[in-house]
Amino acid sequence: MKSLFGIFVLYQIFSIGATFGDHILITKYCEAKNIHIGTIFSCQNKRDNMKKIISLSTVGLRFLNVDISHLHNQNFPLDQLDQVLNRNHYHLAVIIDSGCIDYADFAIQDKKYFYETYHWLVPTTPQNLNNSLNFLQKSPLNINSDVNVAILNGEGTKWSILDVYNPASSHHGQFTVTKLGLCDETNGYQAKIAGNKYWSRKNMTGVQFKSAVVVPDPSIKLNDYLTSDKNRQLHSMHRFQSVTVNYCREMYNFSLEIQRTNSWGYLTPNGHFDGLVGLLERRLVDFGSSPLIYKLDRMPVIDYSYGNWVLRSTFIYRRPKIIEASYKIFLRPLSRTVWICIVLMMVLLMLFLKVVFSREKRLLQKRNLVDSSWSFLFLFTLGAFCQQGATCHPQLLSSRTLSIFVFLFCILTYQFYSASIVSYLLIDPPRKINNLKDLSDSNLRAGIEDILIDRNYFVQTTDPVAIELFNKKIKFSNNNSGFYEPWDGLDLVKQGGFAFHVETSTAYPIIEETFTNEEICELEEVQMYRTQPMHTNLQKNSPFREMMNYCMLHLVENGLMYRLRKYWDARKPMCIESAKKFTFNVGLKEFSSGLIVLSYGILISLGLLLREVIVHKKVYIKDLFRKKNAKNAVQPFTN
Missing domain, CATH: 3.40.50 (Rossmann fold)
Structure with missing residues (x-):
């Protein structure tokens, strides 16, 4: 040659x-x-x-x-x-x-x-x-x-x-x-x-193309699947893509021979793809009627066109109730600095009261109505903070003036403290789970929607946090136990204490139908992987890629694409704040610190009582012996 x-x-x-x-x-x-x-x-x-x-x-x-x-x-x-x-x-x-x-x-x-x-x-x-x-x-x-x-x-x-x-x-x-x-x-x-x-050139004179659509459920009839919009929250992306392809079919005047497959297309051990990608790789179909996400391993065998569907999957869970140590609930309203200032102020008040009450006791000896001991001053000050009222009646103007301002200071502090506790119960608790790592470290159980996209994600991902979450919360002795159908997973979310990873287009209609407004207001979301477009797909080096691009962009320009997305992709359920019902349930755990303090007080008082009884008994016995000895003593003889 x-x-x-x-x-x-x-x-x-x-x-x-x-x-x-x-x-x-x-x-x-x-x-x-x-x-x-x-x-x-x-x-x-x-x-x-x-x-x-x-x-x-x-x-x-x-x-x-x-x-x-x-x-x-x-x-x-x-x-x-x-x-x-x-x-x-x-x-x-x-x-x-x-x-x-x-x-x-x-x-x-x-x-x-x-x-x-x-x-x-x-x-x-x-x-x-x-x-x-x-x-x-x-x-x-x-x-x-x-x-x-x-x-x-x-x-x-x-x-x-x-x-x-x-x-x-x-x-x-x-x-x-x-x-x-x-x-x-x-x-x-x-x-x-x-x-x-x-x-x-839009009149293609009725040429016939071959296409394939992903139908995960083999029991569904293909014709019903493509023509009916009943339960459109199920498999929304495939049915949406089929509708857009049908618009292109009418626009270009071509016909379609559609077959079904049960997978988007993933690498098999023999080095080839299964599902939709496999059909495109072997050139058995011209383009897919189901969208595909970008994957590097698919790039050598297929071409991607316009991305008309947005895939958003997320963990959905009810906001977990934050249960702190019971003593923290009572200490939370005031900062450490404020508590230290209050204690110092109580000490100063006790010192001032000691000076004033002692002076009053000396000046009014005949009308002594005020106890100036340290134990009484401690009880007086603590009682003022607890809104117990006056336990004595000062007579001098100076002591009365100080008492008034002591009660005024205490009532202001008490009102702020009690109002802070009430507001803590009324407002929504702060969000503690902000990313996938927080979710993995939380006490929430977790599950995944049983679809191939998510199963394959855990096989191929290199994200250490996602791998940790899978091993900790998803993978059990039976690997299937961590994957759920949407209805089952969202029912566990409704019960609380469970995070379910699901497509939002599938989850939102179910949530609107089965959750109450209060439960919807408690929902939070954390994404495991980013929101990404899903694309029209064709054979590698297909001459029809730009043709499909033009059709999809034409749908965008005339507003049909927006309408179709709005119809097939569900909106997020709205939380109606004005309709929320506030219910508070204070459990024994939250109340336990009060019981503990009371228990310590009872034990200390019983200990002190026992000591006082013993001391009093000793004194009584000494007095008894002393009197007895005095009676038996020999008196000197006097004449």
Whole structure:
């Protein structure tokens, strides 16, 4: 086989000018397409090729000129075709001389060279027109092709431009030729498609595509699944995507043969995919009617199009009641600094009361009504803080004034303290679970919706927090025990103490139907993985990707996509604050500190009572012996 340099009579990159008959056409075509580089397939002799390149050196367009006259009855290797047409440029012009069309069969070996980035121009004459169209009819054209045929008019400087495409050549589409415009030296290339190419070609004449939809439940009938919107909270993403694909079917006038599969598509031990991705990989279907999320392992085998569904899954749970140590509940309203200030103030008050009451006791000895002992002053001050009222009646103006301000200070402190406890019971407790790590460390049980996306997530994730949560709360001796159907998982959430990871489009309608307003107001959410779009999916290097993109964006522009999302993707249940019912249940745990303090007080008082009884008994016995000894004592005789 001859080398590439042997096949190419001329392989040089020059600036192209104009000395041959179609130079005006090529120049105006490149200006209209905004292309600066390309490939010309011709069969002229070496001298003419050299003149062509040298004479077309004034416009600034770089082309590779390939002489194909020696390729008759030879197979042009596909790898060498790649070297010719893969130029590492986004857009490339491809010019084929109609006089060489019989030698150009090699150019139609791969359909990718007729995709959007390749702009084909076939200059021809009325005599060669049928030959040129026959060549193109055998080519793998599709709706995305950009192929123009330029017919030279009699004057020699004007061209009639034809637009040539096939909606889907591999699906027996109808070869279509339409008059597009004219080209001349004065007016340039006046042959552009009015509007968007896919809108102009939207009539695909009923070609049939194959598609597949994910139906997780094998008992569901496919037709009912696709046509009914009953219980639309179940498998919303698949049914939503099927609806959008049906809009595209009506817009482009193609038909669909739909089959079912039970999986999105995950790698199997043999290195291939199952489910929807496997069908696309083996080219058994053209595109999916269920959306897919981006996964790196899928990128080599499928193409992604517009992401029209937003997947949001989250852990949903009722806000756990924060149960602190009982003594903290009573200490919570005041900070440590405030408590220290109150204790110091009580000490100071006791000192001032000691001075005032002692002075009153000395001045009013005949009317002594005030006890100035330290134990009494402690009881007086503590009683004032506990709103017990006065236990004595000071007589002097100074002692009465101090007592009034002691009671005033104590009532202000008591009111603030009691109001803080009530407000603590009234307001919602602060949120303690703010991320996945907090959820993993909490005492909540957890479960996962039984869908393949979440099962596969735990298989492939490298997030250490997610792995820790799975091993701690999801994975048990029976691995299936941590996965639940949506109704079962949300019923456990309703009971409390349980966090359930579920798609919001599935969970929200169930919550609205089964939860009370108070329970809805208690719900909190923590995401395990980010919200992400799910995309329309097609075969790798599919010629219909941009077609589907245009259809989906058209739905976005006219508002249909928003309407469909609003209909199929449930809104978050609203918490009506004004309708909340406040119920407080103070349990024994919260009340236990009061009982503990009372118990300590009883024990201490009993201990002190026992000690007092013993001391009193000892004193009584001593007095008894003393009296007895005094009675039995010998009295001295006196006369």
